[in-house]
Amino acid sequence: xxxxKPVEGSAPGKAILVGEHAVVYGRPAxxxxxxxxxxxxxxxxxxxxxxxxxxxxxxxxxxxxxxAADNEPLAVAARLALHHAGAxxxxxxxxxxxxxxxxxxxxxxxxxxxxxIRALSAFLGQPLDNETLxxxxxxxxxxxxxxxxxxxxxxxAYEQPIxxxxxxxxxxxxxxxxxxxxxADTGVRSATKTVVERVRRARERxxxxxxxxFDQVSDIALQAREAIASGNIGALGPLLDENHDLLIxxxxxxxxxxxxxxxxxFAGALGAKLSGAGRGGCIIALVEDDLxxxxxxxxxxxxxTRVIATTVA
Ligand code: PMV
Numbered sequence: 001x002x003x004x005k006p007v008e009g010s011a012p013g014k015a016i017l018v019g020e021h022a023v024v025y026g027r028p029a030x031x032x033x034x035x036x037x038x039x040x041x042x043x044x045x046x047x048x049x050x051x052x053x054x055x056x057x058x059x060x061x062x063x064x065x066x067x068a069a070d071n072e073p074l075a076v077a078a079r080l081a082l083h084h085a086g087a088x089x090x091x092x093x094x095x096x097x098x099x100x101x102x103x104x105x106x107x108x109x110x111x112x113x114x115x116x117i118r119a120l121s122a123f124l125g126q127p128l129d130n131e132t133l134x135x136x137x138x139x140x141x142x143x144x145x146x147x148x149x150x151x152x153x154x155x156x157a158y159e160q161p162i163x164x165x166x167x168x169x170x171x172x173x174x175x176x177x178x179x180x181x182x183x184a185d186t187g188v189r190s191a192t193k194t195v196v197e198r199v200r201r202a203r204e205r206x207x208x209x210x211x212x213x214f215d216q217v218s219d220i221a222l223q224a225r226e227a228i229a230s231g232n233i234g235a236l237g238p239l240l241d242e243n244h245d246l247l248i249x250x251x252x253x254x255x256x257x258x259x260x261x262x263x264x265x266f267a268g269a270l271g272a273k274l275s276g277a278g279r280g281g282c283i284i285a286l287v288e289d290d291l292x293x294x295x296x297x298x299x300x301x302x303x304x305t306r307v308i309a310t311t312v313a
Contacts, residue, residue, distance in 0.1 A: 004090070006044040009119030013037040013100040014107035014155045015183055015275045015284050015310070018224045018243045019164075021199050021250055022217035023149040025210075028165045029221055030173060030228075031155040034183065034310045039098040039111040043123040046091045052078060054116075056096040065089060076143060077113040080136045081120040084128075094120060101306060103189040105276015110152040113140040133157045146193050147200075161312055163225050176231030178313040182264070182285045182296055183275070186256040187305035190280030195252055198279075202251055213246050220246075228312075237270030237286050244273035252278030260302055267291070267298035 012033040019029025046053065052065040054074045066089070068075035074096065082089060094116060100108040114137045121128045128136070134150075134157035141148040149166045161173035203210035220239050227235040244261055247253055257274040264272040264285035272285040287295050296307045 004045045004092070004123060006042055007119050007123040008040060008042045009115045009117075009122060010038050010040040011111040011114035011118065011156045012159055013039075013111055014152060015181060015282070016105070016151065017181075017275075017284070017312075018239065018273075019217055019221045020105075020276060020278070021196070021247070021252060022214040022221075023151055023164065023166060024147060024196060024199070025203075025214050026166050027214045027218040027221065028163060028225075029149070029151055030161070030163055030224055031151050032161040032173075032181070032310070032312045033155055033159045034106065034308065035159070036308050036310050037100045037106065039096070039100055039108070039115040041097075041112075041115040041119040042095045043092050043119045044095070046093050048091050050091045052089045052091070053093045054078060054096065055093060058097060071143060073109065073113065073140060073144065074116060077116045077137075077140050078120060080139055081117040081124075084132070084136060085121055085124045085126045087124045087126075090124065092123060101185050101282070103191055103281065104185050105190075105192075105274075105278070105281035106183070107152045107156050109144060110137055110141055110156045113137045114153070114156045130157045144193055145196060147196065161228075163221075173225065174229040175313055176229050177233060178311050179228075179233045179236070180287050180289060180292055180309060180311050182269070182287055182292065182299065183282050183308045183310065184260050184264070184285065184299040184304035185282050185306040186254070186260060186280055187303070188254065188256055188280030190277060192277040195277040195279050199250055199252065210250070213249055217243060217246055233286070234270065240271035240273045240284070240286055241265070247274055247278060254279050256280070256303070257283055260299060260304055261285075263298050263302040264295055267295040269295050
């Protein structure tokens, strides 16, 4: 009989404030955790000889790790955790739950991997520091993104706002004054890998134009960092708007995303843009507290399937 106790691990969703896509090409980006939506994994001991079972009741899945395919994301995350711990497969059940919309640019995949690896490592008596966790989640992300910049795994592992440059890691973002974002989901699912690949092909056809777009995004990210550090939230709104225009030029927006962005601005948001890979998923809108309810209602009326409010502090 095992003596292990049940262990829980969790990780937040995330939103990219500025810099998606350009970040894949070495330009800086800013991402924030969205603690209001989380992935949680509970690991509980099972009867001897049972091996490791992974259950995701919300999507009605339950399978044994031993029989899982090589490209099953939850199995990849679990195997990485076991390998890192140098541990044999324990007799246990990992139950995965997530309130993060999937394939919506909110980092659902990275958060689920982080929660699973965190919980399983702790269950094995080897809790991970954030840096190690981030590195292991990156390995899982690589399977699905192809060429992930590393921003998703970093922000969900550290759970704090970051200024991120690929290959240089992250620095914590200084937030001079807290601000509120509304995150509105178009309800259109979009695979990051597909959109990243589209941008790669478009850039291959016209590197000069794309690199110029990425450079403009880079300026925006630097200005946004400055505005946030000095608490000048009024200056941040137009930067989000400019970033959205550049994302349109990269070909990653969509009529639904543009519609929600317009709706948010018209209802009084200080600025708005798509967030994440695009072609679907979510927009973010920067709102002052007194107009937050109005913008949220307008987004719902315009067809947002979900609106999440988060405070960046
Ligand atoms: O996972 P998403 O949809 O938030 O996209 C991540 C951001 C990209 O810049 C599009 C890709 C990357 O690896 O940084």
